[in-house]
Amino acid sequence: MKAQLEEAVLPVIVALLIAAVVGDALILSFGQNPGAVYRLLFEGTWGNVYGLGQVLYKTTTLTFTGLAVAIGLRAGLFNIGAESQLAAGGFVAALVGLTLPPGLPSLLTLPVYLVAAAAGGAVVGGIPGVLKAKLGAHEVITTIMLNFIVLALLNYLVVRYLKVEGTLHTQPIHSGALPRLSDMASGFRGSAANVVLLLAVAAGVVTWWYLFRTKRGFELRAVGLQPGAAEYGGVDVGGVWWRAMALSGALAGLGGLNFVLGYKHYYEDSFGAGAGFIGIAVAIVGRNHPFGVMLAALVFATLSQGGLAVNAVVPKQIFDVLQAVVIIAVAASVPEVRRVLRRTAGAGAGAPA
């Protein structure tokens, strides 16, 4: 257990150190003092309630997309389509919301929205799963291609049929919008954080329970580790593949509620703004563990909000670069760390992570 934890955490520490060095270099190249920039970053995020609210809002979406990518990777599948699954979830939820009669209580409508958002994402995620299971089409390519297709389709539907003139968003929904944190604690005023945050935490716990405490989750992980062996052990590998992709899509789709139901109360074209792709980084850095994912989502959300806080001094894109550096460094140091740890622990010790 301790060895496994070491193997999981060490690459992340190495990556963060490398990112800190690169970050310092970039800040210095811009003629600024790294210490001062980092202080600004902290003050603009965790240093005040509004900043914290923005961080929590971003954490919410990233937790959903990170969980989506992580559950796919646990099954040995790379879902690069979280961006369009997120959009589809938000879109379907908004469509349903537009047809609901106004004034229904949230308690009644929430399950409807949950099902709608999950279904929207699950369809977009499930298609590549079925294509992989039945026809052997590689999910990396099909999810990338579906991103473009689905986002273009949603753009068409919004522009052609649903938009409020002069904008790229739909009419507001009048039923079951969820409260923001600022309704409960006035310090959060102006920030987008809302109670979907609690749904994100719940989703993390449920995903953990599914992966590590159910038979289906065990099968999913078995397929991810060694599909041939899992099949020999009686697991329906194709079934696991498409279920994992549909679940992955459903998780990403639920993330759409954060914007649609919790923040703006309408669907807006490309509201995801890259959160689906950052979800890949979140899953990698969170080492595909639901609790790691939640922690990583918090880190990436802080960097993203922090970018806005320091933008007057250094370009906020510094943090885009650092995100990429962290991903590359984690990906590159995982096999290396594993090799070193195995060598020091002696041959054969420890299970493959």
Next chain:
Amino acid sequence: MIILVFLAQTLRIAVPYLFAASGGVISERSGLIGLGLEGYMLGGAFCGAISSYYSGSAWIGLVGAAAGGGALALLYALTAIRFRADQVVLGVAINLFVTGATRFFLKLAFHSSANSPRVPGLGVEQSGTGLVTLVGNPLIWLGILAVAVIAWLLYRTAFGLRVRAAGEHPTAALSVGVPVHRVRYIAAALSGVLAGLGGAYLALDQHQFSADMTAGRGFIALAATIFGRWDPFRAALACLFFAAAETLQIQLQGSQVIPSQFVEMIPYALTIIALAGVVGRAVAPAALGRVAE
């Protein structure tokens, strides 16, 4: 005349695809996934614009673009081969890296997060029909040449044989003395150089670099690589076909016969159909994405 204009515009749109897809073919045939093409293109466009701006010569710009794209691809190959990092993760990260880095250095060099100042371009200036501009731009011919050169390399040289061996059966190739890792490094560098030149075409044609100017063209080139079943000529035909669809959409813009969003979907939808094997399955190189042991 209308047909000529149509063909000319198709070719103009196709050139960056031809460069990047040729790079995609050589990289993937060697066993390295071409997910970073978008990043190499954008990096090439930026380095091309910068070197053209500071040297005053678009030709130096081309050298800069090739160097920039090549360097990014080597970074990818180094982490994928030496450190055995997952190629899909790396591809995604490289694209993210270039998007952020180009904007950062744009601000550092020109104090703008949107675009560079005007940079020298290649060939003759814009004319009425675009035909003269077309034949006067040496990059057009270089793009067509790239396809032929990659095909010749892949099918007619010892190096090409090694590339294909590295992509299909690296372990067997290693056992008979093929330096699989070195072959993959060279294939990666070639793909970066070519995609970088494709990006340079965009920047030099528009006489400036603007943020995210590749706008997914690297992914269209990747789609063409797959739709063309990893063959340089078929990939080139796919590029021309995708470009023709875009041209048609531009020409029809006023009439709204087909919504532009549906034209945008064509390359991606066709690629999924090809992968699903509805009309002849597209089969990837066997060792694509795997490390040679």
